Amino acid sequence: MVTDKEGYIHLVQYLTEHLGLFESSENVVVSGDTVMELFEEQLAAQIIMVCGQNPTLSFAERNTVIREVDAIVYDLEEILASVASHKATTEQTIFITEFSGLIKNLFDQEIAKMQ
Template sequence: MVTDKDGYIHLVQYLTEHLGIFENSQQQSVTEDTVMELFEEQLAAQIIMVCGQNPSLTFSQRNLVVREVDSIVYDLEEILARVSGHKATAEQSVFISELSCLIKNLFDQEIARMISL
C-alpha cells in the first residue's frame, strides 16, 4: 500500500540523510519519551486521524493500514537501532513530528486512490 511506493523510499532516504539529528546525544532531552516511543505515539496519532477522516474504509482496509504502520515502525527500529532508546531532544521531536505528518500524507494519497477505485 505505502511501503512499496517511491514516496516511502524517499522518506526513508530523507530520514537517513538526517540521522545526524539522532546521533547528537549532547543536547538536553525535552521529554521522558524515547525516540522510538515518540515515533510510535506520533504515527499512532496520525493513523487515527487517517482512519477518522475516512470512515468509509472497510475493516480489511483498516487492517491493511495497521499492517503498513507496523512495517514502517519495524523499518524505523532498524534505521534508528543505536538511538531508539535515547530520550528525545527538542530537535528530534520536531523532526519526528514532521516525518510522521509526511507518512500520513502518503496514507492519505493511497487511501484516496483506493477509495476512488
C-alpha cells in the same frame, strides 16, 4: 499500500540523511519519551486521524493500514537501532512530528486513489 511506493523510499532516504540529528548528544533532552516511543506515539496519532477522516474504509482496508504502520515501525527500529532508546530532544521531537505527518500524507494519497 505505502511501504512499496516511491514516496516511502524517499521518506526513508530523508530519515537517513538526518540521522546525525539523532546521533548528536549535545542537545538538551526535554521529553520523557525515547526516540522510538515518540515515533510510535506520533504514528499512532496520525493513523487514528487517517482512519477517522476515512470512515468508509472497510475492516480489511483498516487492517492493511495497521499492517503497513507495523512495517514502518519495524523499518524505523532497524534504522534507528543505536539511538531508539535515547530520550528525545526538542529537535528530534520536531523532526519526528514532521516525519509522522509525511507518513500520514502517504496514506492520505493512497486512500484517495482507492476511492
